[in-house]
Amino acid sequence: MIKKKILAVDDEEGITRMLKRNLESTGRYDVRTENSGSAALAALSQFLPDLILMDFMMPGMDGGEVAGKIKEDQRFSQIPIVFLSAIVKKDETKPTGSNIGGLMFLAKPVRLDDLITCIENHIRK
Amino acid sequence: MVRFVRIIPNLKLYGAPGFFMSMNQPKHEENHSLTSGKSLIWLGRWLQPTGSRAVAMSVIILALIGAVSELVYQTGGTSFAWLHLMYVPIILAAACFGIYGGIAAALVAGFALGPLMPMDVATHLPQTTFNWVIRIGFFLLVGAFSGVISNLLNGQIKRLRQTNERLVQAHEDLKNAQMMLIQTAKLESIGRLAAGLAHEVKNPLAVIQLGVDFLSRMTPPENRDAIETIQEMGDAVQRADTVIKGLLNFSRSEKLTLVAMDLNALIEDSLVLVRHEFSKNRIALEKDLAAGLPKVGLDQGKVKQVLINMFMNAVQAMGTDGSLSVKTFIEPGTPGQSVGILIEDTGSGIPVDKLDKLFEPFFTTKPVGSGTGLGLSVSKNIIEMHGGSIKIGNRTGARGVVVTIKFPVPNTN
Ligand SMILES: Nc1ncnc2c1ncn2[C@@H]1O[C@H](COP(=O)(O)OP(=O)(O)OP(=O)(O)O)[C@@H](O)[C@H]1O
Numbered sequence: 001m002i003k004k005k006i007l008a009v010d011d012e013e014g015i016t017r018m019l020k021r022n023l024e025s026t027g028r029y030d031v032r033t034e035n036s037g038s039a040a041l042a043a044l045s046q047f048l049p050d051l052i053l054m055d056f057m058m059p060g061m062d063g064g065e066v067a068g069k070i071k072e073d074q075r076f077s078q079i080p081i082v083f084l085s086a087i088v089k090k091d092e093t094k095p096t097g098s099n100i101g102g103l104m105f106l107a108k109p110v111r112l113d114d115l116i117t118c119i120e121n122h123i124r125k
Numbered sequence: 126m127v128r129f130v131r132i133i134p135n136l137k138l139y140g141a142p143g144f145f146m147s148m149n150q151p152k153h154e155e156n157h158s159l160t161s162g163k164s165l166i167w168l169g170r171w172l173q174p175t176g177s178r179a180v181a182m183s184v185i186i187l188a189l190i191g192a193v194s195e196l197v198y199q200t201g202g203t204s205f206a207w208l209h210l211m212y213v214p215i216i217l218a219a220a221c222f223g224i225y226g227g228i229a230a231a232l233v234a235g236f237a238l239g240p241l242m243p244m245d246v247a248t249h250l251p252q253t254t255f256n257w258v259i260r261i262g263f264f265l266l267v268g269a270f271s272g273v274i275s276n277l278l279n280g281q282i283k284r285l286r287q288t289n290e291r292l293v294q295a296h297e298d299l300k301n302a303q304m305m306l307i308q309t310a311k312l313e314s315i316g317r318l319a320a321g322l323a324h325e326v327k328n329p330l331a332v333i334q335l336g337v338d339f340l341s342r343m344t345p346p347e348n349r350d351a352i353e354t355i356q357e358m359g360d361a362v363q364r365a366d367t368v369i370k371g372l373l374n375f376s377r378s379e380k381l382t383l384v385a386m387d388l389n390a391l392i393e394d395s396l397v398l399v400r401h402e403f404s405k406n407r408i409a410l411e412k413d414l415a416a417g418l419p420k421v422g423l424d425q426g427k428v429k430q431v432l433i434n435m436f437m438n439a440v441q442a443m444g445t446d447g448s449l450s451v452k453t454f455i456e457p458g459t460p461g462q463s464v465g466i467l468i469e470d471t472g473s474g475i476p477v478d479k480l481d482k483l484f485e486p487f488f489t490t491k492p493v494g495s496g497t498g499l500g501l502s503v504s505k506n507i508i509e510m511h512g513g514s515i516k517i518g519n520r521t522g523a524r525g526v527v528v529t530i531k532f533p534v535p536n537t538n
């Protein structure tokens with residue numbers, strides 16, 4: 001089975017490290033981590049992920065901006081993006097993610113099972 | 126000194142914005158104006174007494190009349206000078222019981238001196254009878270005159286007492302209104318703090334949650350103690366998260382209660398609540414409120430909060446001896462017209478490089494404890510919920526800041 005590639009972006013290294021360790025422990029994913037929006041953009045062409053997991057509130061370029069840049073680029077516009085947000089935008093955010101304004105949001109802290117369900121729902125097949 | 130805090134210092138959680146504190150103290154001035162009336166009211170209690178105090182005064186007056194007559198008898202009419210002492214109880218009676226009291230005392234005094242007369246007639250000049258009549262006439266005149274004065278004064282004092290009571294009541298009402306305002310404003314900032322706090326706390330929670338999940342995968346199921354421990358840690362994370370979620374919900378209880386109303390009236394109401402700050406800092410207020418503004422849908426409490434934030438920012442920027450101008454206007458436009466308010470101060474102004482930071486939560490240039498930096502971010506939020514807009518800039522050609530707030534006028538067709 002070919003491993004799916006996930007790019008995890010968060011300004012907190014603790015979180016990207018945890019995401020990588022957890023997701024790779026399932027044996028199903030190959031995870032690359034970046035700690036800023038610009039670094040994530042730079043990594044895209046080389047890594048070409050099947051899904052991007054991204055923090056929303058980041059210093060410098062925030063998640064929304066990064067997503068905008070990705071959608072503008074034809075090579076990457078098809079890559080699904082899931083936002084990990086510390087500030088839940090709606091009380092009704094489902095544990096496995098909710099679509100808010102056309103973007104997929106997961107509320108922090110997320111449970112691993114819920115995270116995997118969300119990833120499986122949206123990852124490029 | 127500029128502080129822009131992304132991580133909230135603990136201090137600030139409890140450090141209420143400066144103006145909340147200063148609003149707790151406007152009572153001094155009013156209390157002062159009340160005390161000058163208070164001494165007159167105290168006098169009023171003695172001027173025309175009622176109940177047991179009235180009885181006591183009557184006894185004293187009668188005793189005084191008796192004592193003076195006795196003195197006159199003792200001196201056997203050789204010194205009529207003692208007679209003049211009789212004016213004391215008469216004036217006292219007039220003061221205590223008004224015009225009738227004065228007349229009654231004069232009559233009693235006259236008759237108390239009556240027995241002196243035959244003796245007088247026998248031993249002295251024949252005109253003394255006539256003299257005696259003139260005395261009583263004087264007694265009556267003085268009694269009546271001072272009685273009239275006492276009545277007038279008493280009426281005045283009664284009115285004063287009523288005004289005073291009304292003033293105390295108004296003061297009480299104002300205090301309550303302020304307390305309510307402070308309360309809502311505080312809740313609002315707690316909400317904003319909660320949002321900031323949530324962001325800072327949820328990241329570490331996320332790390333712990335993922336760590337817990339990782340450990341529970343790695344731990345062999347036969348190690349039941351370890352599995353159970355990890356389980357409990359996970360539950361604790363969820364509990365902490367529930368608390369944060371509750372705080373966030375609280376911060377979003379920002380539903381507006383819109384009522385069509387006159388922006389001018391709302392401005393007047395808000396100015397009342399900060400007028401102490403103005404007078405304390407000798408700040409002149411120039412009002413130019415446009416007549417016939419169309420009504421707009423406003424949440425009274427929240428918009429008041431916005432206006433007070435603006436006024437307090439201006440006061441804080443001006444220090445003492447500034448001047449604040451408040452204008453309202455109608456702005457035609459497409460799709461609809463809007464009503465606006467223009468607030469201009471003569472304060473420090475804002476450095477150009479800070480202009481785009483103003484609305485960020487927790488941006489403040491004020492010392493720790495006197496500003497949380499939430500005023501403008503909360504205000505902007507409230508105005509935008511109304512569909513309105515806020516702009517802040519430096520005045521052109523003069524020092525100070527100009528704030529422009531606009532609210533859309535609802536279409537009537
Ligand atoms: N009228 C003004 N003149 C000069 N500077 C101003 C004015 N209004 C706001 N500012 C600047 O903007 C900053 C942010 O204002 P804001 O009302 O958001 O917070 P604050 O007044 O510092 O704190 P708080 O609202 O908690 O009292 C202020 O600290 C001040 O530097």
Ligand SMILES: [Mg+2]
Nearest residue numbers: 434438500501
């Ligand atoms: Mg302020």
